[in-house]
Amino acid sequence: MKVLVHQKFGIIWLAALMALFFSIPSVHAQDLDVPYASTPPDVVEKMLNVADVGSGDYVIDLGCGDGRIVIAATKRGAFGHGVDLDPERVKEARDNAQKANVSERVMFLQEDIFKTDISRASVITMYLLSTVNEDLRPRLLNELEPGTRIVSHNFGMDIWEPDEHLILGDSYMDKDNLTIDQQLEVLDHEIFLWIVPAKIEGRWNWQTHGKKFTMQVEQNFQKFHARLTAGKDTLTISNKVLKGKKLSFTASNPENGMHYAFSGKVQGNKIIGNVQIRESNNKMIKRWEALRNVDT
Numbered sequence: 001m002k003v004l005v006h007q008k009f010g011i012i013w014l015a016a017l018m019a020l021f022f023s024i025p026s027v028h029a030q031d032l033d034v035p036y037a038s039t040p041p042d043v044v045e046k047m048l049n050v051a052d053v054g055s056g057d058y059v060i061d062l063g064c065g066d067g068r069i070v071i072a073a074t075k076r077g078a079f080g081h082g083v084d085l086d087p088e089r090v091k092e093a094r095d096n097a098q099k100a101n102v103s104e105r106v107m108f109l110q111e112d113i114f115k116t117d118i119s120r121a122s123v124i125t126m127y128l129l130s131t132v133n134e135d136l137r138p139r140l141l142n143e144l145e146p147g148t149r150i151v152s153h154n155f156g157m158d159i160w161e162p163d164e165h166l167i168l169g170d171s172y173m174d175k176d177n178l179t180i181d182q183q184l185e186v187l188d189h190e191i192f193l194w195i196v197p198a199k200i201e202g203r204w205n206w207q208t209h210g211k212k213f214t215m216q217v218e219q220n221f222q223k224f225h226a227r228l229t230a231g232k233d234t235l236t237i238s239n240k241v242l243k244g245k246k247l248s249f250t251a252s253n254p255e256n257g258m259h260y261a262f263s264g265k266v267q268g269n270k271i272i273g274n275v276q277i278r279e280s281n282n283k284m285i286k287r288w289e290a291l292r293n294v295d296t
């Protein structure tokens with residue numbers, strides 16, 4: 001009888017252990033797209049500076065490791081969360097948030113960077129690999145709001161050139177208190193910043209100062225080529241800038257000396273802003289409203 005009871009408990013124990021084992025999502029090193037390595041604290045601060053992180057921002061760290069980037073962002077007034085596939089890292093990040101007393105403003109989730117919802121971020125931070133950044137690129141361009149800042153430690157995104165690229169030499173920090181090893185660690189860190197551009201490809205039409213304007217745009221990330229006509233005249237475009245939703249350029253007609261400075265915000269198939277018009281000694285500012293031709 002005693003033996004039977006023991007056997008029964010043994011079986012229950014074994015079953016409970018197996019249930020526990022299979023219910024804990026286990027992750028092996030080979031499941032990870034990037035091995036763990038942490039961004040040094042000074043580089044974290046530089047990344048947050050470059051992305052201009054502050055209150056009102058929502059930061060998502062893709063592959064958050066011990067949570068240091070999101071935790072540092074909360075100290076600037078931002079909210080945010082980190083995702084990591086490795087449960088050990090997620091636990092470590094949660095413990096670190098608790099220690100830093102910021103648990104009420106951050107979360108750490110065990111999720112895959114290729115599946116997690118990124119749409120709410122105003123800032124994305126990453127310390128992954130170039131190939132992983134490239135695989136993530138379509139999601140970053142299509143799922144993030146134009147104007148979202150993406151900051152990456154050490155790795156670029158191939159054909160999508162960064163809006164800013166810093167190579168941290170040894171002059172960016174006070175090295176007096178560092179050991180030789182620590183000095184080597186702070187050398188050669190690179191920071192890349194991209195600002196998600198609005199989609200402006202296509203044909204845009206508007207009226208300015210009684211003239212019908214048509215602009216055909218070909219876009220290459222934050223860079224674009226545009227052909228602009230006003231009535232029958234082709235204008236020369238310069239000073240082109242596309243930064244998130246903000247679009248500006250100047251246009252002039254060497255034939256008649258007309259000069260225009262357009263600046264506005266892209267809102268889907270509309271651009272709303274103003275245009276400064278210079279016509280010999282005459283200067284004026286008018287509202288600029290362009291519509292994209294959605295039929296073509």
Ligand SMILES: C[S@@+](CC[C@H](N)C(=O)[O-])C[C@H]1O[C@@H](n2cnc3c(N)ncnc32)[C@H](O)[C@@H]1O
Nearest residue numbers: 033034037038039063064065084085112113127
């Ligand atoms: C180089 S570490 C960066 C850690 C932290 N962001 C930092 O800068 O200190 C990359 C992290 O990505 C995680 N990781 C790798 N592949 C992942 C995936 N597919 N989804 C989520 N996290 C992943 C790893 O577990 C690791 O913690």
